Amino acid sequence: MIPERYRKAVTFSYDDGNMQDIRLIALFNQYHVKCTFNLNSGLNSSDTWLYKDMPVKRLNLPDCVDLYRNHEIAVHGKYHRNMTELDFDSLHDEIFSDRDRLTELFHQTPVGMAYPYGCYNQTVISMLQQAGIRYGRTVNANHSFQPQKNLLAFEPTCHHDDEDLFQLADQFLKSDSDEIQIFYIWGHSYEFDGNHNWNRIEKLLDQIAGKPDIFYGTNSEILL
Ligand SMILES: [Zn+2]
Numbered sequence: 638m639i640p641e642r643y644r645k646a647v648t649f650s651y652d653d654g655n656m657q658d659i660r661l662i663a664l665f666n667q668y669h670v671k672c673t674f675n676l677n678s679g680l681n682s683s684d685t686w687l688y689k690d691m692p693v694k695r696l697n698l699p700d701c702v703d704l705y706r707n708h709e710i711a712v713h714g715k716y717h718r719n720m721t722e723l724d725f726d727s728l729h730d731e732i733f734s735d736r737d738r739l740t741e742l743f744h745q746t747p748v749g750m751a752y753p754y755g756c757y758n759q760t761v762i763s764m765l766q767q768a769g770i771r772y773g774r775t776v777n778a779n780h781s782f783q784p785q786k787n788l789l790a791f792e793p794t795c796h797h798d799d800e801d802l803f804q805l806a807d808q809f810l811k812s813d814s815d816e817i818q819i820f821y822i823w824g825h826s827y828e829f830d831g832n833h834n835w836n837r838i839e840k841l842l843d844q845i846a847g848k849p850d851i852f853y854g855t856n857s858e859i860l861l
Contacts, residue, residue, distance in 0.1 A: 638858075638861065639817060644850070645817070645852065646819050646851065647822075648672070648822075648854055648860075649670065649671070650672065650711075650793065652675045653693075653695065653825055654674060654676040655694060656693070656696060657693075657827045658674065658696060658701075658704070662704060662707075662708070665707075665708070670845075671854050672708045673709040673749060673855050674708055674710055676711070676739060677713050677715060677735065678734070678735050678738035680716060691827070699742060708855060709858070710747055711750050712739065712751075713751050714753045720752065721757065721760075728761065732768050736768050747770065749772045750765060751823070752774065755776030757773060771789075772860050772861065774793060779794065780805060781794060782818035782819055782820055784817050784819060788860055793823045794821045795823075797824040798824065798828065798837070810845065810848070822841070
């Protein structure tokens with residue numbers, strides 16, 4: 638819940654738990670903003686892949702409890718599988734095992750998730766509800782700040798590489814609506830290395846952080 642005295646809130650959502658989260662979290666902490674990190678508890682630092690010819694390496698999560706301390710941990714599937722392609726048992730394992738392992742590691746029970754590859758269907762949503770997951774983030778940018786009713790198919794405002802990012806930030810800051818306004822930005826921290834654009838997130842934080850009329854919270858603090 639956004640505290641009563643605020644009409645505006647900003648939140649971030651970053652996926653996959655890779656090495657570049659270290660640099661991103663340092664920035665988030667410096668600017669006193671909050672993020673939800675969507676993690677895959679069945680994968681570890683031996684899991685690497687290429688993004689724009691740059692190797693991306695996962696963090697070893699048991700070593701990262703302190704790193705993520707100021708932020709929210711959410712489910713992203715135990716092995717980052719496309720959940721719409723799984724049989725019942727695999728889907729159950731992908732969601733429940735990830736939730737339970739993350740709870741064990743971080744001493745907070747996840748109540749949210751981000752859909753791997755942005756893929757979901759009604760079967761997936763039903764399983765999430767059984768697991769006590771109350772919001773699921775898609776990858777469909779809606780360029781909006783309106784509160785949403787269907788939290789299990791939640792649409793972010795935009796990705797950090799969205800060409801309208803700074804224009805949206807400007808519009809958000811200028812808004813004087815009486816309705817609650819939520820600016821929700823998502824991405825992967827390794828994209829900043831691959832695209833050589835860390836300056837993008839620094840510029841955004843310069844623009845939107847530290848405002849007395851904005852609440853900076855994790856996804857669950859703002860959406861639930
Ligand atoms: Zn992912």
